[in-house]
Amino acid sequence: MKRVIVIAAAAALTAATLAVPAQARRPDTAPGEGRGGGYVVLYRRGVSAADARRAVLAAGGTVTRENAAVGVATVTATGPAFADALRADPRIEGVARDMVIGRVPQRSAPGHAGSAGAAGTGGLLSAPTPRVGTASASEPRAALPAPAGAARTDDPDAADSGASVLRPEPLAVRQWDMRQIHATVTGSYRRSRGTHAVLVGILDTGVDATHPDIEANYNAGLSRNFTVDMPVDANGKELDGPCDQEPDKSCTDPATVDENGHGTHVASTIASPINGLGVAGVAPGASIVSLRVGQDSGYFFLQPTVDALTYAADNGVDVVNMSYYVDPWLFNCTDNPADSPEERRDQQTVITAVQRALDYAHDRNVTLISAVGNGAGDYTKQILDTSSPDFARVAGQRTRNRLIPPSCLSLPSEGDHVLAISATGISGRKAYYSDYGDGYVFAAAPGGDVYDTPTKTQNITRAVLAAYPKSVAEKRGELNPDGTPRIADIVRSCRGRVCGYYEYLQGTSMASPHAAGVAALIVSRYGVPDPAHGGKTLAPDIVERRLRTTATRRSCPVPPAYTYVRRLAGGGEITTTQVCEGTSIRNGFFGYGVVDALRAVS
Incomplete structure (x- = not known):
């Protein structure tokens, strides 16, 4: 079984931290509107948002979005030494590179492909579904009759x-x-x-x-x-x-x-x-x-x-x-x-x-x-x-x-x-x-x-x-x-x-x-x-x-080592075996x- 990493409880957020709305705010510099590097900065528990922002500023960064409820901020910075400098500050618990912030391309690029069911689309968890090139007719209005004795609900x-x-x-x-x-x-x-x-x-x-x-x-x-x-x-x-x-x-x-x-x-x-x-x-x-x-x-x-x-x-x-x-x-x-x-x-x-x-x-x-x-x-x-x-x-x-x-x-x-x-x-x-x-x-x-x-x-x-x-x-x-x-x-x-x-x-x-x-x-x-x-x-x-x-x-299947078979339209097949562990x-x-x-x- 996987070992779960438990984050130790620390001091409660200060009143000053809670005073900042937890709801996300639109960044001052949005992707496509400026240049620089994006970071996610984790404030140390018990440190006020104001103090943490001062640490970011001292390291050469700018807070563009902040979630004070859990002490997480999006920060932009241009200096290569920003992350190391900020990690050394006792008011900060962690720094991670986040999204890129760069200019919008001046010439139009082809529209991106990408079905929600396709592989390789970031963190989406839809499995590849083959696209079928056969036309599909519209569904008729009533595909099923009402069930006999359909009851009124008293819920x-x-x-x-x-x-x-x-x-x-x-x-x-x-x-x-x-x-x-x-x-x-x-x-x-x-x-x-x-x-x-x-x-x-x-x-x-x-x-x-x-x-x-x-x-x-x-x-x-x-x-x-x-x-x-x-x-x-x-x-x-x-x-x-x-x-x-x-x-x-x-x-x-x-x-x-x-x-x-x-x-x-x-x-x-x-x-x-x-x-x-x-x-x-x-x-x-x-x-x-x-x-x-x-x-x-x-x-x-x-x-x-x-x-x-x-x-x-x-x-x-x-x-x-x-x-x-x-x-x-x-x-x-x-x-x-x-x-x-x-x-x-x-x-x-x-x-x-x-x-x-x-x-x-x-x-x-x-x-x-x-x-x-x-x-x-x-x-x-x-x-x-x-x-x-x-x-x-x-x-x-x-x-x-x-x-x-x-x-x-x-x-x-x-x-x-x-x-x-x-x-x-x-x-x-x-x-x-x-x-x-x-x-x-x-x-x-x-x-x-x-x-x-x-x-x-x-x-x-x-x-x-x-x-x-x-x-x-x-x-x-x-x-x-x-x-x-x-x-x-x-x-x-x-x-x-x-x-x-x-x-x-x-x-x-x-x-x-x-x-x-x-x-x-x-x-x-x-x-x-x-x-x-x-x-x-x-x-x-x-x-x-x-x-x-x-x-x-x-x-689990019997035997617990279950073999999946996928027959391909063009001939051939793919087989994979997966083992189920555990009880009923x-x-x-x-x-x-x-x-x-x-x-x-x-």
Whole structure:
């Protein structure tokens, strides 16, 4: 089992520190508007924010963004000796290189590619899903009849969930994932559909607030964007693209957009409403709060993660979903000989800063749920990391191979208080790509597996279907002139003249929102009035216990060494063997079992 690095408790923040708002502020110098190097600076516990800022200034830096609640700041500096000088100051606990700050390229670059389901898009945890070039027809209005004897619900939690008579949504026949966890009109929806009083934070690439299968549950008042678009990295590689290509010509997007699609898919799985259009989420009556921490290109950096977690805690968010890892290191190590001393210091700062934010959120009744990752590796064993650092923060930095001992941490999934969710396929087996590990995986949930078929050849309908921004589909050329999809990955559903688009994706990114949706149902059903923020609240430890005790137990395969076979369209096949360790109570593939929406609220 992995050794967990515990951050020792220190002195409480001073009153002066707490007086500075914890909510993120827009930097004075945004990426694309100046020159210099970016750093994340960790203030020492017990040191006031004012004193820490003086230390930064004395070392030659400027604080452009500050989170006083946990003592983390984004700093710009031009001098090469800045980091070493600041590390020597007793008021500072850690310094890590962060994002590059450079000028926007003067000439337009080609639009960046990048499906949310593609590999190599930063910290996103969607596994590669093959794109299929066959046209897909729009879905008819009523794909399923109403079930016989559909009952009215007497659940007060469902007050905001729409009509009292339950009928399947038009695309319910495609939602094998919801049937697997009994989130259906004959399952959990009849007991509880969640309530708008429960807030689910989507820490992701944003959420398309205009999507017709999301907008009814989107909380615009609380949603925030904690990111700034980054045109290129330190090696000149295009990331988010030039800001002058954005509709508003700005490097800072509104909180209502998702120019990637990943966050919208996650939000839809959690809380698409029952409205006679498209799909329904696990908790179709819960509120969606978009806390954008991911770049358009799929990278997730430290400061936005810290800011979003503390913002969620300060504003009464009940559950957060984190389907990503904090870039640039898939694994953060403090003692790995494969890393330079400076890289080890950087990674220690990431570990400490993220854990402070996780502790802050957990202590304020935020249930923390994360995806386990898509590397098909056992996190309790030595792993070869071939993807880090995946973002060049200094010129010449390149991805390299690193042997990772079990003491290293992938964050946020391996942080204290975080419930890490693995992915299952339609048959119930662990998905071929899902990471695993006895003691690492808390529970499992449907994430999709396009090779989980009798023939072991890819079938896109074995992935998870959820909402997709029309604007992204148009930008990627995936729609015909009449609005119908050009590829089978995408499905259109219409209610009269209102149409929504939906995309098949697979990954542990798709698994964890199912667990987050069940957590939202638990808070809706068993929560108590929140005197500080209104709505409902429930201690994360109670939510965790309910998730654990109501999960459907899944034992390891027999034999425990399971061989996955993927037959390729062009001939040949790929085989991999993964070993499940543990017991029928908890094991490395399924944790305590597959989450179950109906049992959780019964």
